[in-house]
Each structure stands twice: as C-alpha cells, then as structure tokens.
Amino acid sequence: MMKQHIDIPNRQFDDAVTDAFRDAPACGAFGTIDDLSRRRAVNHIVQKAASAARNVSEVHPRWTHRRVRAAGAIAAVLVLGIALTWYLVLFGSASPAALSAASYFGEVQTVHGAVFIDDDSAYRHAPLPVEKPMRTAEGTALLRMPTGIDWWMASHAAGKINRLEFNQLHVSVSSGENWFRVDPERQGPAFSVLTPMGRIHVTGTIFVVRVTADDVVVTLLKGKVLVQDAQQTPHEVQTGYSIHLQNGQTVPVSENEQAQLRQQLATLHWEESTATPTLTAASSTVDNSATGDTSVAVSASVQPATTDKPADIKQLHMSIQNARKAGDWKKVAGLYKRLIRTSPAGDAAIVSRVSLGDVYLSRLHRYGDALSQYDYYIQSRHPTLLPEATYGKCLALKAMKQSAREQQCLEQFVRRFPGVLQVESARSRLSVLQAKPTLSPDTINE
Amino acid sequence: MNENCAKQTDSTAASKAIVDMCRLAAEGNVEAARKLAEMVFNRIHKTASYLASNLSDAEDLAQAACVEVLCSAGSFRGESSLHYWADRVTIQTAAKLLTTTTRRRKIWDRYHQPERTVTGSDKLTDRAAARHRLAALLSTLKLPQREMLLLCYVHGYTTQEAADVCGIPFETARGRLKKGRSKLKRKVVKDPLLSEWIRDWSI
Structure with a gap:
C-alpha cells in the first residue's frame, strides 16, 4: 500500500483531482442541479x-x-x-473608610506621657479614639502612629486625630505647641496637619506647629512643607524658617530660638545624627539627707547619645501591648525590664521606668520596686513624665504607709505641678495627712 | 494544483454594478435580490455539496448560505470578487451550521444511513464518475481539511487565498491542506478504480 501511495506523485494527484472536480458551475457532489x-x-x-x-x-x-x-x-x-x-x-459611622480609619488609628499609642480625652479619661499606652478632642495637661505626650509619624504634644496642647478620608490622613491642632516628625520613607496615606488658619501638607520632615488665639506659627526644623492658609494660598516653607499663618509672612528663625528648638529636639531623639546628652544610669542606694529620703536614686552622667535598636524596641513594645491586653502583668514587667536592659541610656528605656513603676504599683503590688523605678526616673531629670513619676512616687509611699515621706512628696508635687489633673486628689490627700499626726519611723524610734 | 483553476477564480475587485446590485438587494429590492441569488447560487450550492456529508445537509447549507449572502449584501464593498465574498460567507455559515448539525446527526447517521459509497463499473471511463467517487472520499475527511481541499481543488484558490477565505493563518491552512491531501491520497490508493484513473490520467 505504501508503495502504491508513493507511486502517485503529488503533482499528478493534484492535477488529476482538480481536473475531476472541474465541471459545469451547477454541478455539485451530488450531481447537476x-x-x-x-x-x-x-x-x-x-x-x-x-x-x-x-x-x-x-x-x-x-x-x-x-x-x-x-x-x-x-x-x-x-x-x-x-x-x-x-x-x-x-x-456613615460604619462606612468602610471609617472602619479602616478606626482600625488604622487603633494602633496609635502614647509612647510617653498621657493625653486626656473628655476631661477625665487619661490615655496612656491605650489605643486612641478618632474624632475625639484630646489635650495634654501639665505633662507632655508623645504619640506614635504606625505609619512613621510621631506627634509630640507639649504641655497644654490640644488636637484631634481625624478620620481617614479618601486616603488622606489628617490630624487637627487646635492649641499649644505640637511637634511632628514624619518619616520620609514611610508607606501609607498622605499626611496633613489642619490648623485653625490653614493646612500643612507633609511628606517627610520635622516641624513645630504653635497655635495661639490669634496666630498659627509653623516652624521647620528639617525638610520642607507646603502650607495652605485660609485663603488656600500655598506657601512653601524651608528648613530654618517660620510662617505666620495670620499674615502669610515667612521669617527666618532666630539663632536663639533655633538653639532652643535644637535643645528640645535633642530630648525627643528625633534626629539620630544630633549628639544629644543622655543619661547613663548607675543605680545606687544613697541617703538623701536633705529630705530624709532613703531610696534608690540615680547618679547621672552626660554621654553622647546612644541609638536604640528601633526594630527590637518596636518589637518589645508590641509584645508589651499584647501582654497588657492579655493581662499578664508579670510578663509586662519582665518585658519592660528587658527593654531597659536593651538600651539602658536610651530614651525609651528611661520613660519605660515610669510604666514599669505603674505596673509594680497598681498591678503587682511591689511598692518598693515601684518606688525605685519612679525615683530613677525623677533623678534622671527626663522632663516628659515628671508629673506622673512624682505622683506615682507619692502613691507608692502611701501604699508603703510612709506617711511623712508621702506628705513631703505630695507637697513637692503640688508645688511643682499645680496645673495637672492629679493635683486635686493630691491636695485632698495632703489635707488628710496634715490633719492627723504622722507616725513615721523616726517618731516611732523617738 | 491551482494553476489550471486560477482562471476560474474571480479574485479581482467587483464592478460598480455588482456593488450597486448588492446595495439594492440589501435595501429590499426583490429583483436585485433575485439576480444576486442567481449569481451566487451555483457556487454556493457546489461548495455546500462538497462540504456537507449528505444531500439534505447540503441543501440546507446552500439555502442558509444564500440567505446569509442576501441578508448581508449591504456589507459587500466590492473590494474582492463577489464569488470570493460568497465563498467566505458560505464557509463561515458552514462552520456554524455543520458543527452543530453534524454533532446532532452523528449518532443517527451512524445507525440509520448507509455510508456514502459509490458503486459502478470495473473501470472509470469519465470524469463525472471519478468526481463522484472523490466526493464520497472527501466527505469522510474532517471539516477543516475538507474546506481546504474544496477551496483549492474545486474552486482553484491558492493556499493564501484559501486561508483568507477561512480566516485562518497561512501556516495553518497549509498544514490542513497537506494533511487533507495525504489522507485523501491514502484513501484514493485504497480505491483501485480511482488510483488506476489517476495513474492513467494525463493532461
């Protein structure tokens, strides 16, 4: 068969078949129609x-x-x-944008200090609600957002975290001095600061917003911002300049003010390159003869700034938050101690002592340890949480039933921080203490 | 294989009169439609008869293709010949119609209709008898190969033209043609009368 197949050349086959099909136009396969x-x-x-x-x-x-x-x-x-x-x-309050904003801002934490919402609720290491006016009292507060934005509120500053709208992240500043540090490489929604007299568009920079009754002043410490005043006129502000939003005037920052700002910036550790004095702690028990205060105190020496390991510290903070949520206070205390050991002279370690003191005082009832932590912080002269630390020390002394020292501590607290919220309860406690005779160890010995 | 059929293929552009007639037919002019149908009927009938496997399918296909030609006469712009355009329409209609009807009738035909066989004398004496046997063999091939062999052997298109008519790439058309010819040749070789006729055939 194969031989037969080969026998017929293609050319001959094609011609023969074509010839066979060639016929009258009406002729089909089934015959002629x-x-x-x-x-x-x-x-x-x-x-x-x-x-x-x-x-x-x-x-x-x-x-x-x-x-x-x-x-x-x-x-x-x-x-x-x-x-x-x-x-x-x-x-809608339950809109997807609002929900995402709520979950987004649910991560905002007060790293240092506390903010007060509705005049009586102090938020410290707690998720901050959105659309609620918040303020600081005598102390300051550092808020950290998860998208690489830090907001430091000086004392008696007020502001609000706005709802995330159309992928725009806003915070409102209504009074006082507010410092912002925005990571230039952050990921997330566009960030802007709303003031009573205009809006500040931010990419990555450090700047201060001072809101007073009749003016808003934006001062640039690093980078640049675009400021829109109430008439929507854009003004670009460079490093070392301030803009007054009342008249739209841009002025260079005086050397004196620059020095002050740099000093304040150093305490915040926002500029890693700046050599700032930080404290290296060496704990020792000293006898404070002036006050009769025998407790753990701190001797501080000025050294160049040590840079915290941000990843470790952030991870530790997250672990602390998780442990707090779980109510595992022993673990919280352990983690705080670990955080302090990680970078003893770092800013995070110093302020963690107040938090650790709070945990010892109110959760673990280890009053002596709480007192030592508060003392350590007070002696470090770190300004951010000084009212909280002092009042915490008073509470620890009260728990230890050391009335004389408690009274001294309360007097000191009332004298130094007359404007903070806790001062009323401090005064009432002080009046109670002053009314009854104290039974201090000294009087017992006598 | 196309040289001797090239003259039959009117691949040049159609005249203005034909385009006007198509336009009139599309607008509903019965006379123009009748003229157009008469012009393309034989061609379409022939194509349909080779594409379909039985007479009934062939008539249905020819009718459907003619109606399609008349209905879409308005789209004929005269850029090619009328027959070329009619072939395209017929092939497209056949592809739509035969794939459905063939599938539906496959089982029925297998059991109720005898295969298309041709009986005759011991020796093929004329071309009509050879064509009849070849058509029977052609109907056993697959539709794509059948289309290509029909366009090239019956209508005398070149491979490129056949590819254009079917709307397929040139290489695909060439492959189908080669495979179809090989199969047809194998079947022809099995048929002693046809193979003898082809061997004895001379121009």
Whole structure:
C-alpha cells in the first residue's frame, strides 16, 4: 500500500483531482442541479431572505428597547451604589473608610506621657479614639502612629486625630505647641496637619506647629512643607524658617530660638545624627539627707547619645501591648525590664521606668520596686513624665504607709505641678495627712 | 494544483454594478435580490455539496448560505470578487451550521444511513464518475481539511487565498491542506478504480 501511495506523485494527484472536480458551475457532489430546481430554490431563498429582513426590522426596535431598558437598569443600580457609597463615606459611622480609619488609628499609642480625652479619661499606652478632642495637661505626650509619624504634644496642647478620608490622613491642632516628625520613607496615606488658619501638607520632615488665639506659627526644623492658609494660598516653607499663618509672612528663625528648638529636639531623639546628652544610669542606694529620703536614686552622667535598636524596641513594645491586653502583668514587667536592659541610656528605656513603676504599683503590688523605678526616673531629670513619676512616687509611699515621706512628696508635687489633673486628689490627700499626726519611723524610734 | 483553476477564480475587485446590485438587494429590492441569488447560487450550492456529508445537509447549507449572502449584501464593498465574498460567507455559515448539525446527526447517521459509497463499473471511463467517487472520499475527511481541499481543488484558490477565505493563518491552512491531501491520497490508493484513473490520467 505504501508503495502504491508513493507511486502517485503529488503533482499528478493534484492535477488529476482538480481536473475531476472541474465541471459545469451547477454541478455539485451530488450531481447537476436542473434549471427548474435552481429557479425554485432561488425564489424560495429570496422569499426567505425578505422575510428574514422583515423579521430583523420588526425585531430590532423591540430588541433596542430591551437593550435600552437593560442599560437603564444597570445605570440606575450603578448610580445608586455610588451614591450609597458616597453617603456612607461622608456621613456613615460604619462606612468602610471609617472602619479602616478606626482600625488604622487603633494602633496609635502614647509612647510617653498621657493625653486626656473628655476631661477625665487619661490615655496612656491605650489605643486612641478618632474624632475625639484630646489635650495634654501639665505633662507632655508623645504619640506614635504606625505609619512613621510621631506627634509630640507639649504641655497644654490640644488636637484631634481625624478620620481617614479618601486616603488622606489628617490630624487637627487646635492649641499649644505640637511637634511632628514624619518619616520620609514611610508607606501609607498622605499626611496633613489642619490648623485653625490653614493646612500643612507633609511628606517627610520635622516641624513645630504653635497655635495661639490669634496666630498659627509653623516652624521647620528639617525638610520642607507646603502650607495652605485660609485663603488656600500655598506657601512653601524651608528648613530654618517660620510662617505666620495670620499674615502669610515667612521669617527666618532666630539663632536663639533655633538653639532652643535644637535643645528640645535633642530630648525627643528625633534626629539620630544630633549628639544629644543622655543619661547613663548607675543605680545606687544613697541617703538623701536633705529630705530624709532613703531610696534608690540615680547618679547621672552626660554621654553622647546612644541609638536604640528601633526594630527590637518596636518589637518589645508590641509584645508589651499584647501582654497588657492579655493581662499578664508579670510578663509586662519582665518585658519592660528587658527593654531597659536593651538600651539602658536610651530614651525609651528611661520613660519605660515610669510604666514599669505603674505596673509594680497598681498591678503587682511591689511598692518598693515601684518606688525605685519612679525615683530613677525623677533623678534622671527626663522632663516628659515628671508629673506622673512624682505622683506615682507619692502613691507608692502611701501604699508603703510612709506617711511623712508621702506628705513631703505630695507637697513637692503640688508645688511643682499645680496645673495637672492629679493635683486635686493630691491636695485632698495632703489635707488628710496634715490633719492627723504622722507616725513615721523616726517618731516611732523617738 | 491551482494553476489550471486560477482562471476560474474571480479574485479581482467587483464592478460598480455588482456593488450597486448588492446595495439594492440589501435595501429590499426583490429583483436585485433575485439576480444576486442567481449569481451566487451555483457556487454556493457546489461548495455546500462538497462540504456537507449528505444531500439534505447540503441543501440546507446552500439555502442558509444564500440567505446569509442576501441578508448581508449591504456589507459587500466590492473590494474582492463577489464569488470570493460568497465563498467566505458560505464557509463561515458552514462552520456554524455543520458543527452543530453534524454533532446532532452523528449518532443517527451512524445507525440509520448507509455510508456514502459509490458503486459502478470495473473501470472509470469519465470524469463525472471519478468526481463522484472523490466526493464520497472527501466527505469522510474532517471539516477543516475538507474546506481546504474544496477551496483549492474545486474552486482553484491558492493556499493564501484559501486561508483568507477561512480566516485562518497561512501556516495553518497549509498544514490542513497537506494533511487533507495525504489522507485523501491514502484513501484514493485504497480505491483501485480511482488510483488506476489517476495513474492513467494525463493532461
């Protein structure tokens, strides 16, 4: 068979087959169609084509109406969906944007100090709510957002974390001195600061916003910002300049003020390159003869700044938060001690002593340890949490039933921090202590 | 294989009169439609008869293709010949129609209709008898290969033109043609009368 197959050349095969198929045009595979059949078929086809054309022309408008109706329905659904989404975004508290904002801002923590919301709730190491006016009292507060933004509120500053809207992150500043540090390489929504007299668009920079009754002053310490005043006029502010939003005037920062700002900046450790004095602690028990205070005190020496390991510290902070949520206070204390050991002279370690003192005092009831932690912080002269540490020391002394020392501590507290919230309770406690005779160890010995 | 058929293929652009006639037919002019149908009927009927496996399918296909030609006559712009355009329409209609009807009738035909066999004398004496046997063998091939062999052997298109008519790439068309010819040749070799006719055939 294969031989036979090969026997016929392709050329000959093609020509023969083509020749076989060559015939009259009317001749098909089933024979030739006669003329009558052809005419009949053509007539039938023409009629069928005409009726098909009629059907198409009749069907077409109805089909068009159906299409129009379907398109209208789809458009109506789309418009309703878009309108609903807009409504929820703008007015709904349970909108996806609001929820994302809530979850987003749920991570905002006070790293140092405390902020007060609704005049009586102190938020320290707690998630901050959005759209709630918050303020600092006598002390300061450092808020850290998870997207690489730090907000330091000086004493008697007020502001608000706004809801995340259209992928824009806003905070409002209503009074006082507020410092911002924005990581230039941060990921996340665009960040801007709203003031009563304009808006500040930020990319990555360090700047201060001072809000007073009749002016808002924005001072640039690093980078640059775009400031829009109330008339929406944009002003670009460079490093070393301040802008007064009341009149839109940009002025260079005086050397004296620059020095002050640099000094304050050094305490915040926002500029790693700046050599700032930090404290190296060496704990020892000293006898404070002036106050009769025998407790753990701190001798401090000034050394160049040591840089904390941000990743470790951040991880430790997260672990602390988790342990706090779980209510495992022993673990919290252990983690704080580990944090302090990680970088003893670092800013995070020093302020952690107050938090550790709080845990010892109110959770673990280890009053002596709490007292030593507060003392350590007070002796370090770190300014941020001084009112809290002093009041904590008073509470620790009260718990240890050392009335004389408690009284001294309270007097000192009332004298130094007359404007803080705890001062009223301190005064009432002080009046109680002053009313009854104290039974200090000294009087017992006598 | 296309040289002797090239003259049959009217691949040049159609005249303005034909385009006008198509336009009139599309607008509903019965006379123009009848003229157009008569012009393309033989060609379409022939194509359909080789594409379909039985007479009934061939008539249905020819009718459907003619109606399609008349309905879409308005889209004929005269850039190619009328027959070329009609072949394209027929091939497209056949692809739509035959794939569904063939699938539906496959089982029925297998059990209720005898295969398309041709009986005759011991020796093929004329071309019609050879064509009849070749058509029977052609109907056993797959539709894509059948299309290519039909366009090239029956209508005399070149491979490129056949590829354009079917709307497939040139290489695909060439592959189908090669495979179809090989299969057909194998079947022809098995048929002693046809193979003898082809061996004895001379121009």
